Amino acid sequence: MKRNYLLQVILGATLLSGFRAEAQFEPQFTQYMFNEMFINPAYAGSRDHMAMTAVYRNQWVGLEGAPKTQTFSAHTPLKNEKVGLGLNVMNESIGVTKDLSFFGNYSYRIPMKAGFFSMGVSAGLINHTERLLDVKTQDLNDNSFMGTPQVTVPNAGFGTYFYSRNFYAGLSIPRMLQNSVDANSGKSVNKVNMNYWHYYLMGGYVHELNESIKLKPTFMVKAVTGAPLIADIGLHALFNETFWLGASYRTGDSWAAIASFQITHQLRMGYSYDYTTTDLQQFTTGTHEITLGYDFSFNKNKIVTPRYF
Numbered sequence: 551m552k553r554n555y556l557l558q559v560i561l562g563a564t565l566l567s568g569f570r571a572e573a574q575f576e577p578q579f580t581q582y583m584f585n586e587m588f589i590n591p592a593y594a595g596s597r598d599h600m601a602m603t604a605v606y607r608n609q610w611v612g613l614e615g616a617p618k619t620q621t622f623s624a625h626t627p628l629k630n631e632k633v634g635l636g637l638n639v640m641n642e643s644i645g646v647t648k649d650l651s652f653f654g655n656y657s658y659r660i661p662m663k664a665g666f667f668s669m670g671v672s673a674g675l676i677n678h679t680e681r682l683l684d685v686k687t688q689d690l691n692d693n694s695f696m697g698t699p700q701v702t703v704p705n706a707g708f709g710t711y712f713y714s715r716n717f718y719a720g721l722s723i724p725r726m727l728q729n730s731v732d733a734n735s736g737k738s739v740n741k742v743n744m745n746y747w748h749y750y751l752m753g754g755y756v757h758e759l760n761e762s763i764k765l766k767p768t769f770m771v772k773a774v775t776g777a778p779l780i781a782d783i784g785l786h787a788l789f790n791e792t793f794w795l796g797a798s799y800r801t802g803d804s805w806a807a808i809a810s811f812q813i814t815h816q817l818r819m820g821y822s823y824d825y826t827t828t829d830l831q832q833f834t835t836g837t838h839e840i841t842l843g844y845d846f847s848f849n850k851n852k853i854v855t856p857r858y859f
Contacts, residue, residue, distance in 0.1 A: 576724065576748045577619050577642055577770070579605060580780065580798065580806045580822040581841050583768050583859060587636050588624050589750050589781040590722035590795070591655035592711035593671030595634015600846040610826065615645035625655065626846075632659045634668070646681040653707070665714030672707040672724070706724035708749075718859050719753035749773045756788075756858045764788040766796075766858060778802070788858070794820070803828060804837070817844040 579585055585603050587593040604622045610616035625636030636655035642648070653674030660667045679700040709722030728746045754768035756853040779801070786796030786808065794810035802825055810820035824837035 552723065558612075558744070575785070577607075577617070577621075577640065578800075579607060579619075580720065580800075580837070581605070581808060581810070581820050581822055582752070582770055583754060583766075583784070583786075584810065584818070584820055584843060585621070586752070586859070587625050587655060587725055588621055588638050588640075589722045589752065589770075590670065590709035590711055591636065591653075591707055591724075592657045592668045592709040592720060592722065593661065594636035594655040594657040594670055594711060595631075596657075596666070596668065597625075598627060598631075600626035601843065602846075603841060603843045605839065605841050607837070607839040609837045610830055611825075611838060612835050613830065613833045616834070617642060617644045625661075633657070634659065634670070636672075638674070640671070644824035648679045649676055651676040651705075653705075657711075658780040665712060665717070668711045668804065670709045672709075674705060675702055676705055677702045684724065713859070716756040716858070717754070720750075722750045723747050724750065725736050729803050747774065748837065754859055762790050764858070766794075768798075784808070806837075810841070816845045816847065840850075 559835040571659055581590070582589060585605055587603075588605075594672040605619070605621045605622075607617070607619040609618070619640065621641075622639045623636065625634060628632045634655075634657040636657070638651070638653040640649065640651045645859065653672045655670055655672045657668045657670035658795060658830070677700070678786045691741075704723050705727045707722065707726055708854040709720060711720040711722075712718065726747060748769060750772055752768070752770040757765045757767075764787070766786045766788065768782075768784045768786065772780045774800045780803070781801045782798055783801075784796055784798030784806075786794050788794050794808070794812075796808045798808060800806070802826040806822050806824045808820065810818060812818050813856060818841075820841040820843075822839045824839070825831075826834055826836065
């Protein structure tokens with residue numbers, strides 16, 4: 551009963567505030583370092599071969615209506631090697647809201663002495679649904695929770711990315727349109743509002759301790775007007791080019807343990823567990839995230855070299 555009540559309070563406050571539900575909310579990932587193209591379109595084509603990544607995230611397990619996210623991404627360079635193309639698909643549910651999105655990515659790489667610099671754009675559609683009838687209310691005739699408004703809205707993003715063999719850094723805005731849905735009419739309102747842009751700054755560096763062990767510190771900072779900065783800071787160790795083991799901290803939110811195994815030169819699997827440090831900790835047993843990555847090699851005589859990012 552306590553969990554159901556908490557969920558209804560959260561959902562009620564969200565839906566009744568101005569009778570508008572936001573169709574733009576940014577998912578968060580603990581293993582973002584293995585899923586960079588979902589955050590930055592400029593990453594498309596940077597691995598020099600076709601690569602695919604699937605992610606399943608079950609956030610705040612035990613809390614009814616908590617976020618559940620599934621994503622799939624694929625990207626590849628074209629023959630001229632300067633142009634990269636990518637695809638992102640996401641299915642996410644939070645309480646009675648559900649978003650299904652499809653985005654295409656385009657990037658252009660510029661060779662430099664120290665590495666590569668790329669710029670990228672993304673464009674796509676988000677199908678947003680509010681299952682208001684699923685909300686339990688004391689008043690069965692409450693018009694605020696009648697119907698199932700659903701809209702499909704466009705959006706776009708932009709990013710820049712620099713990388714070398716051992717270092718990377720990127721800045722991106724994954725969603726540049728503010729998409730709102732009127733809960734009464736079901737109509738959408740789309741506008742460019744820089745105050746709602748989520749800025750992502752991320753980077754990492756690989757340091758070789760010896761032939762068997764490499765260290766990789768990473769960070770990601772997210773900023774949006776009117777909200778405190780959120781920073782993910784992590785440290786990972788790679789053993790024998792096969793096994794990643796690391797930990798990270800998300801400011802004001804959680805600690806996480808991360809493990810990833812390079813099963814073959816092309817196939818990788820990862821798992822992370824988040825321990826929540828907020829007041830939600832009393833309602834949840836934590837957050838689980840699983841990633842699966844595969845790198846294609848269309849040249850049988852060429853072995854795919856595992857990438858550090």
